[in-house]
Amino acid sequence: MPIKLKDLPRIRYNMPGNAACPGCPETMGMRYVKMALGDNVVMVIPAGCSSVIQGINPKSGMNFPILNIVFAAAASAAAGMKAAFEELGRDDVQVVVWAGDGGTGDIGFQALSGAAERNDDIIYICVDNEAYMNTGIQRSSLTPYGAWTTTTWTGKTEHKKNIPLIMIAHDVPYVATASVGYPQDFIEKLRKAASIRGFKYVHLHAPCPVGWRFDPGLTPHVAQLAVKTGLWPLFEYERGKFRVSSFSRMYRKPEKRAPIEEYLKLQGRYKGAGPEVVKELESYVNRLWEWIELLEKSMSPSTTAKKLVSKT
């Protein structure tokens, strides 16, 4: 069901005056979580920008109850918290992990994989700004090919690790990709995730003006361009069924996609990137969409996925 903006209540979803940089995609994403899930949410946040944005005691810049935890334990802490809530009979509370790309793909991956395998009833959101922005823009395994960071100053020579496809391989009930450029899509996916029992994974693409070196006013525009070039396809995987989302469907055909140069020239991190980087990224996009087509054709949900029950 499409979201109508006029129906969303006039409350403050995020606390203004927090420590986030101007144009921060994380505070944007945080607002959409509140719009989608309401007040019955507990956040588990490993180290990252989000633990800084909260600010200094006694005030918190985020409008959620938050447990701050070490990198390697975010998903397991959330699983334990959910078990405690179930014991108390509070079935209405959503436990949400809000982790960065480093906390998801590098350091927190064993806890994430473990929670997915146990099918713990939590929502895991990965806010992917494609490097360790909080500590000073170091490369992570989710930094894309050719991008400058302080540890890859001639451009990264490896491709981005595709965590959503790894999570699909875990055979969890719900996996989705989203982007801060398409908030309605993200809110819809979160609401769907909240109605499903079991492990839910949502990967939110979040362009960071500071680390990617672009004008802070262009955050939604850069996020939308990533989808339009086909570099960041929006899709969902629900109980064994793979579906490309409506905002991304038209970029299945290579001739409909925006040129990758348009996306790269806005960003200072691709300043030294030559035509070979563009060519390599184009072949990456083509391989990615071939993979997506394969997944779409193989609609054979596993027996465990069929057994999963909906909350409603």
Add this chain to the structure above:
Amino acid sequence: MGVSEPKTLFVAPLSKPDAGSVGKTGTWRHEKPVIDEEKCVKCLLCWLYCPEDTILRREDDMVYVDYDYCKGCGICAQVCPVDAIKMVPER
């Protein structure tokens, strides 16, 4: 002489959500957004995309800016489909 037990005092480091956790962030701004109420079509895109929640809605869905906390990123001016928001330099 007996050794007295050390006093343990547990202080839970709890923070409560409140505006201005790092002060009035309006002072960070170089340019401020100014809304042209005649051009505005009330699509609420600026309200949706504002990362700071400093664009607020009136009863009739007309938007206004909380200049105390607006960091002046310019996203609202960028997403406005009718160019009703202008970024004006601060003096």
